[in-house]
Amino acid sequence: MEFRRSTLADAKDIIKIIKQAQEYLKSQQVMQWQNNYPNIQVVEQDIKDQNGYVIVDDGNVLGTVTLSFDGESTYDKIYEGQWLSDLPYGVVHRIAIHEEHKGKG
Numbered sequence: 001m002e003f004r005r006s007t008l009a010d011a012k013d014i015i016k017i018i019k020q021a022q023e024y025l026k027s028q029q030v031m032q033w034q035n036n037y038p039n040i041q042v043v044e045q046d047i048k049d050q051n052g053y054v055i056v057d058d059g060n061v062l063g064t065v066t067l068s069f070d071g072e073s074t075y076d077k078i079y080e081g082q083w084l085s086d087l088p089y090g091v092v093h094r095i096a097i098h099e100e101h102k103g104k105g
Helices: 008-027 040-048
Strands: 002-005 052-057 060-068 091-097
Touching: 008 040, 008 052, 008 060, 008 091, 040 052
Parallel strands: none
Antiparallel strands: 002 052, 052 060, 060 091
């Protein structure tokens, strides 16, 4: 099993996994990831920005995640709270596992 940066060649597999996650969330009445988000353009941009990662086993993409260490403007101001530190931080977005591999640890 390998955890690596995703490539444009992985985009089709990543979108398949994201669509599975969208359907699952919808079936659970969770509105996150609906309305065609994330879509192929978002996935390709994550890859171009070198923030997209995949878990691959035996040539098959099992999962995907976006990791960014560039900061995020939406976190510049926090309402009803404060950061515990001013140190650099990472952000995890768009994490999903292929439906056949959920619950395997």
